[in-house]
Amino acid sequence: MSERVVELEEVKLPRPSSPSNEVVLHGDMSSFLIYSTYYASDDRTAKSVLVACAGISLSRFGYPNDEGLTEHRLYRSGLGNLNGFGEVKDSEFLKEYETMSKGSHERIWSGRGLSATKQAHQSKRHFIVSFKENVFEVICQELKIIGIFPDHSAALSEAGQKINLD
Numbered sequence: 478m479s480e481r482v483v484e485l486e487e488v489k490l491p492r493p494s495s496p497s498n499e500v501v502l503h504g505d506m507s508s509f510l511i512y513s514t515y516y517a518s519d520d521r522t523a524k525s526v527l528v529a530c531a532g533i534s535l536s537r538f539g540y541p542n543d544e545g546l547t548e549h550r551l552y553r554s555g556l557g558n559l560n561g562f563g564e565v566k567d568s569e570f571l572k573e574y575e576t577m578s579k580g581s582h583e584r585i586w587s588g589r590g591l592s593a594t595k596q597a598h599q600s601k602r603h604f605i606v607s608f609k610e611n612v613f614e615v616i617c618q619e620l621k622i623i624g625i626f627p628d629h630s631a632a633l634s635e636a637g638q639k640i641n642l643d
Contacts, residue, residue: 482555482563482605488528488620498629499608501538504640508533509623510606510613511632524625525632529639532618534601535574542610549612551605559607562620568603574616575601 500511508530515521530536541549549556551565565571605614623639626632 478567480551480554480565480567480569482551482559482565484559485562485564488562488622499611501613502636502640507640508536509636511629524627525629526625527623527632527636529621529623530615530617531621534616536615538613539611541612546607556605556607562604562606565603565605570614571601571603571616
């Protein structure tokens with residue numbers, strides 16, 4: 478089956494034409510995305526959403542922006558119709574990660590005279606969201622909304638506390 482992007486309902490929608498104010502924070506074992514949205518409050522005031530990428534393995538953030546989005550390999554597979562966060566089913570990016578991880582695992586453990594047991598990748602998923610100036614793709618177990626904050630400073634403060642605890 479070929480790759481396809483399906484919309485997620487469990488994560489609030491980012492504001493469609495937000496300025497380029499998304500922030501990605503990476504720690505050793507944790508990662509967070511902060512973005513602005515009008516869709517998190519009844520009064521439609523801008524809020525900052527803090528999302529944890531639980532069980533992160535790999536991510537990429539940047540080009541294409543909205544003008545170049547048609548060049549993304551997933552554009553015709555559902556990304557072009559996406560309104561918020563999506564999950565990539567039958568993901569080539571996830572398969573690439575699994576191949577690298579399996580090869581590394583076999584090389585490391587077999588080289589130590591131990592059996593290379595199969596790692597469990599079944600719980601990993603490929604998530605994607607396009608903003609006005611960036612696309613964020615991540616391979617992780619799940620996305621969790623940590624909170625909705627009045628601004629990026631408050632969201633960054635919370636992320637900073639959590640990234641040091643993980």
